[in-house]
Amino acid sequence: MAEDPGEGAVRRAAAARPLDPVDRAILRILQADGRTSVRSVAERVHVSRANAYARINRLVEDGVIRGFTASVDHERAGQGTSAYITLKIVQNSWRTVRGQLEELPGAAHIALVGGDFDVLLLVHTPDNRTLRELVLTRLQAIPEVLSTRTLLVFEETDLSPGAPLPE
Template identity: 35%
Template sequence: MDLDETDREILRILQADARTPFSEIARRIDMSSATVHDRVGRMEEAGVIEGYHAQIDPRSVGLGTSAFVGLRIEQGRENDALDRLREIEAVQEIHLTTGEWDVLLRLTVEDTDGLREAMFEEISRIEGFSRSQTMVILATDLDDRALPI
């Protein structure tokens, strides 16, 4: 889908606050609410807008420990390993990467006991897993920056 500057402005507004009413978006960009509704609908259908969600503070729901985990997976076993990783509740993100690690994960758990359990009881038992490096996140300086649209 080709995006014009109006589409990009709508996306910037929605990135800042996805709950912004179409009437408010329309007012800001000097357009009718119906036109904004149509444009947003087209961007949703085209997959430009992938969804809407509430951003929840993990600590407020008892999930105080996060870590990045680099994994090495044996060649030919990547698809099965990815299927198993998707089933692990603690896994929040899965990225296929170049370099030293085949896969980079972000895990969120209650505490270091939860991290140990995820690593030793779940991840290390995946067929094709050969080694890992775990980096506990001590603090986050920047998270969920809006895309530079």
């Protein structure tokens, strides 16, 4: 019988072991530069290359490391307009709405939140005209979206690479 992909993720999350200081150091190094070699990681955290390799593999298998990505300067990549868009949605429509938001060009982050609105969406677009089209034509055409509010980003700083990990 084939395993449901969601079940494997739940099992991995439940099986994840607590992070020790070496694991946290490895994560900080890889967050700053996901292309860092295993040899370099091992030297910097003072473990053998085999130990570093095994720890990185365990962090991936446990779902702590979800992937390795490039940090993109959106303006230089032709996506000079960024905005956070808040959405109020029909109750119990999160899964449907999330699927449609994932398909939007420029969607970078989607979060179900509590408070005055239901969903927070971060988008990157080439310009304001494209942003306007995305909001007025694409988002507001989703039947489960009751209202939107757009917050234009003037400047941003990504804290991910140096963010402290929980103890």
